[in-house]
Amino acid sequence: MPEFDTDSKLAQEYKYGFYTDIEQETIPKGLSEDVVRIISAKKEEPEWMLEWRLKAYRRWLKMSEPRWAYLDYPKIDYQDIHYFSAPKKQEEGQEMDPELLKTFERLGIPMNEREALSGVAMDVVFDSVSVGTTHTELLEKEGIIFCSISEAIQKHPDLVKQYLGTVVPPSDNFFAALNSAVFTDGSFCFIPKGVRCPMELSTYFRINAADTGQFERTLIVCEDDAYCSYLEGCTAPARDNNQLHAAVVEIVALNNAEVKYSTVQNWYAGDENGKGGIYNFVTKRGHCRGHHSKISWTQVEVGAAITWKYPSVVMEGDYSSGEFYSVALTNKKMQADTGTKMIHVGKNTSSTIVSKGISADQSSNNYRGLVQVNPGADNARNHSACDSLLIGRECSANTFPYIESENASAVLAHEATTSSISEEQLFYLRSRGIAEEDAASLVVRGFCKDVFKQLPLEFSVEAIKLLEIKLEGSIG
């Protein structure tokens, strides 16, 4: 593994900035129908999947990149990206490449099941492929399918066919179409009827190779009365050029099902001059298809140079509900345009939005959220609270909610505040002998509390630490 100067300032701020030097198999840069065919062939996909990809690709050619978000970035050259890169395959029966194992140890992810956190099943995606999934046998006993999406396409084609693209169709938007054409890996979770998933399911995304794009595709299906909690984490090496991560995540919840989806997104965000970093253009959507179903998004966004992400819930089933809890932190020259969409279709549906934006240094942090009540959505309820915290004179925080009500029985409330850490709060803490930096950090932690308490315990602790590291030097 090449040396990554662990004493550098950057390394202290972003300890995941190293890269792994292993033999990678990468296809040449560029995007064409042939590239789509190559990706499909590498994944040994059936014919129908290739057709699906090609259809999406042809659709994508006719679409244009959305530019309505409050973001400022140069034009992306889609021909200057490697669409597939994977560590060279090992011979059958051989252990995982020791370099890879080392990498994951450094990232804090034990790939060895004996050492793994007992309560968490892991799928790990390295550039374009899944390199391993843990605890699959234990889950199989319950009838749960947890594997990479490539594996699912081969082993469970009927299930994939039934659900893939039904929540986020390939024609949904520019990045979804691109993803549908060239997606490489991601997770597939299927929780059968009546099963409560006994452990947290988790996927770790790692970008390693240079000039590659990562196109994650995740599909989670919870049948009637099923439950699962899914966690996602991401990191990438510190590089001077921008890399694209365009993911699509689809969640389907049938009658009485519940899905909890948590993200701790810590992509490399670029240096203090705004050089480098990941473009995180993500389409995440859940579909409460059955009655009394529930989908909950929790996200902690602390990385990526540009974030364009709106995890949504379509509440079609009666009595279904959607939740969105978010902490989005931007510092240095980061830009984020993130929020949610709550679409009320069925009767007696309810949704909650809690968004906490923190902007520091010269960053720009935007909340953009839609609450839509369709004419048939009787008794829809929504409460949205969006708070922004400004740290530093050169940052900006913007809030753009869209509230649309076409039903007289809907009750919707939205509130938003923008402010800085108040002198009074700091004074109160300082007068009790708490150092200024700690006091500011305490206030920030309190500001995010409503969201952090939604995270599973280990993640919650991690998220707080992450936030503190990111804000070091910005406060106090």
Place this chain on the structure above:
Amino acid sequence: MPTLALPPAVEPAILPGFDENVLDAALKGEPALLQAKRTAAYEAYTTIQNPEAFHEEYRRMDPRKFKFGSFTRLDIPHQTIAYNAQPVDGHYDVVISVTPEGIAIEDRGDVTASGKVRVQTLQQAALDYTTEVEQALGTAIESEEPRKFFELNSAFWNVGFHIHVAKNATLERGILLRYHNDREGSALLPRLLVTAESGAAFALAEQFTSPDGVATLCISAREFHLAPNADVKLVSLQDWGSAGIHIGEDWARIKRDAKVDLFSMTLGGKVSKMTVGCDVCEPNANAYLGGLFFANGKQHFDQKTLQFHSAPNTYSNMLYKGAVKDTGYSVYQGIIRALKNCVGVDSYQTNNNLVLDPGARADSLPGLIIDADELACSHGATMGNLDPEQMYYLRSRGIPESEARRMLVLGFFEEVIERVPFETMRDRLHEVIEQKLNPVTEK
């Protein structure tokens, strides 16, 4: 970075009915200063794209509803016509009345003679006070991007007034501007320039009326310049008949220690697009924006507010209350904008909506664009029907359902109405709201 304004046009963008020939007619006989201003505004107007339904600001108000091309710009004669007194006029110091036949300015309280106030047509003001008009006309907007309809009005306005209130002058009863248009297929483009010197305090009311069923278009623009310590209240009541189309742009610049109250009441007409912007541009300037809208039948109202903070330690507060009934559709969009280094800003934005019937629709898009820290900006928006518990409370005391509804809706709006400075305006608002709640069915 994308903004809400219309993008610049590649080729000259001209709306039907507002082209060079019409501009020539508007320029005829005008003082040189106004000719120059109109020509410059026309240039600006053609360099901004025509609004289309895919532009962010017009996504919820298809510009085709404005029916450009089916209206002709009125040629309002400059001469004064006989003043036609109305009962409410007794409540005002000065009454300005505009009809397609001409204009009348009536000073009932001798305030113009005493030198406190000047009320003139813009043409006259441009001759008498050229420098003042040159500096003020069309400049209240300078902190925002150019706006299509403001520029359109600046080029084509067919009736304009300049109201100037002298230093430390106070008006006891205020000024009323009455617009009445009964000509089918005509376009009225009123322009108002208000300059308040330091310490001036007064209130101004504006009312638009037309007979039901007569199709008229109105593109109005008002601008207000408040010198330090001025205190100005303005109420605009859009009370067009059933076939009126209204586009309005209000802009105010508020200097140190000055205070403005801008009320925009949208009740009449078929389609209305109202924009109210204020720029609190010096420390301790304060703006209050009040709004009321009630769309019933097939009415479609869109209101936009902009609270612009271009100086530190400035204040603004906004309260817009709306109701929709039948298949009415209302849109509220608003922005609080705090520029870089504008610390100490305190700004609030509230939008409450009542959706009274299935089939009615209300959209609310409050927004914050904040580029400074050490400030407090917030907004709140609610949407819902009448509170069933409140209904129950009233019903259980023997109040019939329709009466209980009336009381609750009036109570909902009262928060805005009670701040309106004119009793006659408050009465008219109550009257229209009641009519909308219980329309008299035609026999």
